[in-house]
Amino acid sequence: MATDCSQPALDSKWKQGFRRKLLAWFAKHERDLPWRKSRDPYRVWVSEIMLQQTQVETVIPYFERFVKIYPTVEKLAAAEESEVLRLWEGLGYYRRARSLHAAARRIVTEHDGKFPRNVAKLKDLPGIGRYTAGAIASIAFNQRVPILEANTIRLLARLLAYPDDTSKSTGQRILWATAEELLPSTEISSFNQALMELGSLVCTPLNPLCDKCPVARHCHAFLAGLQHKIPASPSKVKSTPLREAAIVVRKKNHVLLRQCDQGERWAGLWDFVRFEISSSEPRLLQRELKQKTRELSGVSIGSASPITTIKHSVTRYRITLDGYQTDYVSGTINQTGALQRWVSIKKLSEYPLSSTGRKLAKLISC
DNA sequence: AATACGGGGAC
DNA sequence: GTCCCAGTATT
Numbered sequence: 003m004a005t006d007c008s009q010p011a012l013d014s015k016w017k018q019g020f021r022r023k024l025l026a027w028f029a030k031h032e033r034d035l036p037w038r039k040s041r042d043p044y045r046v047w048v049s050e051i052m053l054q055q056t057q058v059e060t061v062i063p064y065f066e067r068f069v070k071i072y073p074t075v076e077k078l079a080a081a082e083e084s085e086v087l088r089l090w091e092g093l094g095y096y097r098r099a100r101s102l103h104a105a106a107r108r109i110v111t112e113h114d115g116k117f118p119r120n121v122a123k124l125k126d127l128p129g130i131g132r133y134t135a136g137a138i139a140s141i142a143f144n145q146r147v148p149i150l151e152a153n154t155i156r157l158l159a160r161l162l163a164y165p166d167d168t169s170k171s172t173g174q175r176i177l178w179a180t181a182e183e184l185l186p187s188t189e190i191s192s193f194n195q196a197l198m199e200l201g202s203l204v205c206t207p208l209n210p211l212c213d214k215c216p217v218a219r220h221c222h223a224f225l226a227g228l229q230h231k232i233p234a235s236p237s238k239v240k241s242t243p244l245r246e247a248a249i250v251v252r253k254k255n256h257v258l259l260r261q262c263d264q265g266e267r268w269a270g271l272w273d274f275v276r277f278e279i280s281s282s283e284p285r286l287l288q289r290e291l292k293q294k295t296r297e298l299s300g301v302s303i304g305s306a307s308p309i310t311t312i313k314h315s316v317t318r319y320r321i322t323l324d325g326y327q328t329d330y331v332s333g334t335i336n337q338t339g340a341l342q343r344w345v346s347i348k349k350l351s352e353y354p355l356s357s358t359g360r361k362l363a364k365l366i367s368c
Numbered sequence: 369a370a371t372a373c374g375g376g377g378a379c
Numbered sequence: 380g381t382c383c384c385a386g387t388a389t390t
Contacts, residue, residue, distance in 0.1 A: 049385085053384085054386045056375080092374090092376090095374055096374080129387070130387085131388080133387090134385090152383080152385065207382080207384095235382090239371085314375075317373055
């Protein structure tokens with residue numbers, strides 16, 4: 003099946019012109035990005051996972067360091083998960099790192115260290131969905147399969163002048179069908195990358211550079227003057243404020259760390275004792291800190307003195323995190339629930355911490 | 369179909 | 380402050 007019949011076929015000459023213009027533009031404007039130095043599927047894969055919901059400029063230093071330390075899928079498979087998370091620290095969406103590591107082990111054991119070339123087998127690996135499977139298959143193996151992600155959603159929505167919410171299933175179906183219909187018969191790797199590159203550099207969210215766009219004459223939004231209205235902004239969930247406390251419990255030159263459980267935020271990473279707080283009045287707050295620290299960790303603490311306040315966001319939550327320091331008084335760490343450990347301050351650098359955990363760690367070590 | 373999952377860049 | 384980012388997995 004070449005096309006989705008729910009989508010009216012695009013004119014053949016129009017498609018040819020689009021492909022030709024796009025590829026010519028890409029030949030001239032392709033950025034020199036580190037994951038484009040080769041089409042090694044391993045490097046393509048690592049870059050695609052890092053790039054999920056993460057901007058190119060942010061990924062570059064992480065990618066360089068990662069492939070230097072793990073140059074092959076075998077090296078990655080042989081690593082400890084915590085080492086992988088340590089390299090991922092600060093990049094966010096840590097499940098990506100855990101899935102990447104798990105997938106590396108499966109590629110080595112189930113596929114003899116070779117990447118599956120077809121989309122179905124790629125999608126079967128953890129952390130690889132429809133986009134990433136298409137990206138690896140097309141970019142690394144030049145297979146004729148479509149991709150659809152942030153850049154191309156915007157680009158294709160404008161190209162069609164698609165007026166509705168592109169995140170809904172109808173919009174997704176239409177845009178995937180369009181991405182497939184536009185595919186040339188050769189040069190798929192360049193074509194798919196060119197779509198993303200044009201979306202990223204020219205067909206930008208705000209103030210698209212239509213006068214620099216090689217396919218402006220193909221673009222129904224541009225031709226109708228609707229490029230600023232399309233794509234429609236999706237309905238957004240409003241954020242919820244949250245107050246939390248992080249307690250650095252000190253025992254001589256050690257501090258108490260806890261490894262976040264599966265199913266909670268920062269799964270697999272380590273953090274200081276951390277919980278939501280409700281009290282405002284100082285006396286009550288001290289009681290709450292002691293009580294919740296005891297509940298969560300098993301240890302009793304003295305009075306907690308503030309270190310700093312960090313404001314940050316996690317998905318839809320706007321968190322105000324108060325960091326405290328206090329001395330261990332008594333008790334032993336819980337053996338049930340999440341793994342906990344007394345860690346010497348010197349060794350904090352070896353542990354993968356959340357971004358806020360790392361900020362607190364830097365503050366106490368000096 | 370909706371929601372959880374991080375953190376930072378750009379304006 | 381807000382919006383956005385080379386999405387995926389789970390509910």
